[in-house]
Amino acid sequence: MNDKPLRKLLCVTAHPDDECFGFGGALMLAAEAGFETSVVCFTDGQAATNRGASTSPEELGRMRRAEFAASCAILGVTHYELLDYQDGQLEFANFSETAAKLVERIRSYQPQIVLTFGSDGGMNTHADHTMVSAFTTAAFHWAASPKRFPALGPIHIAQRLFYNTSNFFFPGRPAPLPAPWTVTLDVSRVEQRKFDAFRAHTSQLPLMDKFESYFRKRAGLEVYTLANSPSPGPAVQATDLFVGL
Template sequence: MTSLSRMKLLLIVPHPDDEVYGASGTLMDMLEDGQTVGLVTLTRGEAGRMLGLCETREELARLREAELRACLDTIGVQIHEQMHFPDKALAEEALETLVDAARSAMQRHRPERVLTFAPNGSNGHPDHVTTHRAVKAAWDSLPAAERPKLWYYAAPNPPENEALLPGYFAPNVRRDVTRHITRKLQAIACHRSQALSTVDFLRKFPERITEETFYQVGQD
């Protein structure tokens, strides 16, 4: 589903669930203000953990697509593009193909802001890092007058892994989403196949349930 009107925020991320932990409260805020938001998911998440829920990778892909749809229904997102690039193998794709996909999405939707991962991928995941490279290159390729604001996910504290420090940006945008906490947790829980990731996130970053933090490129 696409939109011809300018949207407030477009997320471009690799996996089903990359939209929910760090941005779902912000999406709810914008939607309640009557704004349009959208999501581009580059993979179907077929290489993730099965947790006994599936027997094949194709079954997992279908499950994760259904989980994502339930999550987006909970948030209220209606504009979503599901792409079929290979999960855990984005780095093996021709970068220009991914750049073209990201640039095309920006040109179709003309968002005020684009959100993706920072250069370190937040946790170093190769798909996150590759998605950053593609989105940043697509953004750079647009005429300056047509570029949306560029946001990265930005944790409040630097990563403990020193290898991730060079690609870390401290947040310069903070949004209190406390009033959405119940619905945000419901949206997170839609991703049943990601239960271990959810537990890890809640253990490491409980404060990010009520405050969502981002880095806006060029704001400092």
């Protein structure tokens, strides 16, 4: 073993199941590379179209919390947390207070890498995804600033903020306006486990039935944009998130 600090990756999402197809490959490759991984998800998905056998939003929320835990276990996530924000309502949350919750988590967890959605809101352009991108971006910078939220502990300068981005669009849906990618991740060797993790979201299986054949062609590749880091320089293309760390 060397004396490098423990390597950690924090992934910030909006809904249970975002962690699978959005970020599942990156999370599994990080775990394989010796990173501890943490997922913070803002809502328990009570506004989902697919509601399983639930008879109330609260019951669906409880089901989806359990599904999220099962999915994170399959993805090898070390820590996972669901916050108690309302699904579909993140654009109305107080920006500063919400970002501060992430500042607190970044400062205490001290990740080198932070992953979240791009500002387009991902492939389905969900407004919650756009808001999570904005909260996480602010928190990435504010966690590193002694002027911001000094009561939330010593600053932490994370090394890289990555946005998940798209190299294909869903057929028949409004297309996002994705950021260009700087990282092309071949996740084909862990692709099957992305599907296994999604299948742990049993209330959302109708979605899988609808899109599985489409995903099968594409789940082996994830693309990310390096948005920010402490080192200035031109964008370069990479094939992993951790090079040099």
